[in-house]
Amino acid sequence: MTTLDEKSIYGPVTNWQSDFDHADPSYNENAHAIWSELRGTCPVAHTERYGGTWLPVTHDLVHEIAYDTEHFSSRGVVVATVKPSDLPDAIPAPIGGAPPITSDPPFHQDARRILLPAFSPKTIDLWEPEIRLLCRELIADMKAADVVDAATQFAQHIPVNVIARMLGFPPEDGEKFRGFVHDVLEAINLEPGKRAEAFMALDAYIAKQVQDHIDNPRDDLTNFLLNAKIYDQPLSLQHVGGSIILLLIAGIDTTWSAIGSSLWHLATNPVDRRRLVDNPALMPTAIEEFLRAYAPVTMARVVKDDYNFHGNEMKQNDWVLLPFPAANRDPKEFENADQVLIDREVNRHAAFGLGIHRCLGSNLARLELRVAVEEFLAAFPDFELAPDEVVKWSVGQIRGPRELPVRINARTL
Amino acid sequence: MKVQVDQSKCQGHNRCYAIAPELFDVDDLGNAFAIGDGVVEPHLAEKARLAVANCPEYAISIVEE
Ligand code: HEM
Ligand code: SF4
Numbered sequence: 001m002t003t004l005d006e007k008s009i010y011g012p013v014t015n016w017q018s019d020f021d022h023a024d025p026s027y028n029e030n031a032h033a034i035w036s037e038l039r040g041t042c043p044v045a046h047t048e049r050y051g052g053t054w055l056p057v058t059h060d061l062v063h064e065i066a067y068d069t070e071h072f073s074s075r076g077v078v079v080a081t082v083k084p085s086d087l088p089d090a091i092p093a094p095i096g097g098a099p100p101i102t103s104d105p106p107f108h109q110d111a112r113r114i115l116l117p118a119f120s121p122k123t124i125d126l127w128e129p130e131i132r133l134l135c136r137e138l139i140a141d142m143k144a145a146d147v148v149d150a151a152t153q154f155a156q157h158i159p160v161n162v163i164a165r166m167l168g169f170p171p172e173d174g175e176k177f178r179g180f181v182h183d184v185l186e187a188i189n190l191e192p193g194k195r196a197e198a199f200m201a202l203d204a205y206i207a208k209q210v211q212d213h214i215d216n217p218r219d220d221l222t223n224f225l226l227n228a229k230i231y232d233q234p235l236s237l238q239h240v241g242g243s244i245i246l247l248l249i250a251g252i253d254t255t256w257s258a259i260g261s262s263l264w265h266l267a268t269n270p271v272d273r274r275r276l277v278d279n280p281a282l283m284p285t286a287i288e289e290f291l292r293a294y295a296p297v298t299m300a301r302v303v304k305d306d307y308n309f310h311g312n313e314m315k316q317n318d319w320v321l322l323p324f325p326a327a328n329r330d331p332k333e334f335e336n337a338d339q340v341l342i343d344r345e346v347n348r349h350a351a352f353g354l355g356i357h358r359c360l361g362s363n364l365a366r367l368e369l370r371v372a373v374e375e376f377l378a379a380f381p382d383f384e385l386a387p388d389e390v391v392k393w394s395v396g397q398i399r400g401p402r403e404l405p406v407r408i409n410a411r412t413l
Numbered sequence: 414m415k416v417q418v419d420q421s422k423c424q425g426h427n428r429c430y431a432i433a434p435e436l437f438d439v440d441d442l443g444n445a446f447a448i449g450d451g452v453v454e455p456h457l458a459e460k461a462r463l464a465v466a467n468c469p470e471y472a473i474s475i476v477e478e
Contacts, residue, residue, distance in 0.1 A: 116441075122439070284432075354424075354470065355424065355470070356424065358424035
């Protein structure tokens, strides 16, 4: 599992300081060791790949960039062979193609405000019974087997189903969504023309769903966006489509990864698993610790103008990765940063980002993660990695197990 | 002892509301505010300190009176 996608235009990484590639499968497999080594040598790694990309790995530097919207733009948040500046038709800053994640101040705040009420804790809490039922159905489907894939048979279905219901999209299109998410987030190193084709397919799908909601309005997020206003005007169809793409892409791989990594931890750490089974009151700190230690999401920024960042000569339109997961493992910010302590009470982690782009779906993501772990443990109080099978990790900015075969050693029922 | 949320820093991570719902509430946008005048009863002092220590945006402060 250490070969690059055969379609990649780049070769294997030769040096993590000067030629890193976060889409080389060995990056996510060895991420913690790589960040730790870089922290000790150069805290900002560089690569010529993707047209020039930087990777700061300390909490201080990640924090600084996340807050600095003057020098760093969110116009592009997924590092790829295609840069926003390469696309003549791309929607420029401060709006970007998928508001609010691709937006900069001052527009960002107004686009974000539209969506905030739909994702506030009190609105999201109402989804708990439905998410629990969904988890139980998924578990019932795999109840009898000795070996189950906790990623493909369980984790991945939860965010896909929930977001399809929220947007009012056909639930049977789940497989399609996962394909789109893969194209956007994992297939980043294709030849640029191939990447553009993938985006066209996604745009066409969304346009069709939006048209269906215009023709047959109903009570869901898509119609909510179609009715929403900004500066007293209805949102443009482009804005609606961009926000929908964002909600579809942002919630799926991320949450799937968080659930998968948490179950991977419990499969490989029987003491923690038993403690959680015996003492469910530990769940809140355990969930925050899984989010810290296995934070799935690295974001990106685009350098606005040439800028000397702590001695690094960044050029206009260079990419900068924002590895919140690396910040979460910085020993300067966290005691015993490399240990996973499920009762860690002081845990100022940045899994959901820092500053104005704080994950809009964080309340939903936490709810899905907690309910998924609770239900899996309730059904399978004892499980471990299946012997002779391999765990497969994702590639790119979202880190989590894509295949997680576990052997069930005890089940309730 | 009182808790205060700096609205210009709060980004709605909701860690405070999860840790100490007795002391913090959230508005429709998901941003936090201290309940009432922010006064912390002695039995909630530890929770108040944990909320401060877990806020990713350093938005909460404790004022000793
Ligand atoms: C464990 C799961 C998740 C993690 C770790 C996560 C992480 C993040 C991070 C780090 C950001 C900051 C982006 C930046 O700084 O550029 C972000 C933004 C965002 N996330 Fe999430 N996310 C998760 C799940 C979700 C879900 C379930 C949704 C919604 C369905 C969602 C929707 C969004 C949106 C809309 C933004 C953009 C916010 C803005 O730019 O103002 N996320 N997420
Ligand atoms: S933890 Fe901090 S950022 Fe989050 S809601 Fe509370 S005050 Fe706001």
